[in-house]
Amino acid sequence: MNTPVYFISDIHLKLSLDKDEKERRSKLYRLFDKILDTGGTCIFVGDLFDFYFEYPNIIPSSYFDFFDKAKMLREKGISLYFFAGNHDYWVGDHIKNHVMDKVYLNDDQIEVNGKKFYLTHGDGLLSWDHGYRLLKRVIRSKTFIWLFRWLHPTIGYRIARIISRSGEYNNHKEDFNEDVRIELQQIAKKHFENGFDYMITGHYHLGEMFLINEGKLAVLGDWFHRPSYAIFDGEDLELRLWENDV
Template structure:
């Protein structure tokens, strides 16, 4: 794995071509151009797309500009790694083979420069997410996936546009954010006791690094309102705002 290693999550590329979406993509592509100059590694830590369901002979054209940009990065030597999130779990060969170098359908780990990393999108970790954990098993099951692929893509994506509306999701209250921090800290602590040095997590949009004993937990931000990224330079993991987003 090549240094530096960048991490972003919850970009939520949308199916609808709005002014806000164009602004977000412009910011994202400037960031990808920056990563390209380093020829390092880039992890997409889930929910890159607000909805992505790949059919054997069909991919959503709304993301064509991203496919092209990512493919050019890959050709330039950037190592692209994608962890499927709760919005974009249903990948097939196009994303796995043509666009990304590596794809993961669950949490993943790696070691580099004497540091051990645990990478997770993070959905379903909270103790009160009982219902979601059941739903997650259902919608990720082979049977559900098979049934959804029986739908014509136009119908499937029409349903997705109505169900998945990230731009309308409310902000977490400070009280809820604190509860989430406590839960994630507890989860990370158990892994740090097993020898991990860093945990990188998405999904919760907190945009902060939390010291947990001898380890560090990076809870990435989203790209809807606060474009940010984490980077490991071989010595330490740091979190940054992406300022070149005008």
């Protein structure tokens, strides 16, 4: 895998292209310009799209500019990897065969320059998330997907617009975030004991990095307030704010 490796998550590209959305996208595309300069690899760690469900033979039009940019990156030798999130698990042939170099539907590991990364979008990870884990099993099941395919796309995407509004901001209370930090660090510690150097997760929209023993846990931020990303330059992992860097 070529370095530097960029890790970005929770961009939540919207289905409606209003003024705010265009501005958010232009920020992302300015980061893509930077990636074109440095070369390397770009890994999307879930919730790239606010909603993505691919019906056979149909591509959501709101994401066309992104698909163009992705194509340009790949033509210039940047590899794109995609880990599915809870908003965009339902990718199909278009994403798998035409947009990304590789798609991961589950947590996975990668190794770059001898460093081992544990990668996960992070949904359903926390010990108290029992209800969500059950829901996750259902909405990712073959039966659910089969049924959803039979909904007319107009209806399917209308439902999605309503449901996916929830993922917009990290408006959790600070004591909730503190519980999340503690638990994620415990999970990361176990991975580090098992030989991983880094753990990278999205979903919690924190934009924070934690040093745990010899390992680093990056809890990526979202792209609503203060866009950020993590970068592995071949030797070490760092969290960067978009505004300081582009």
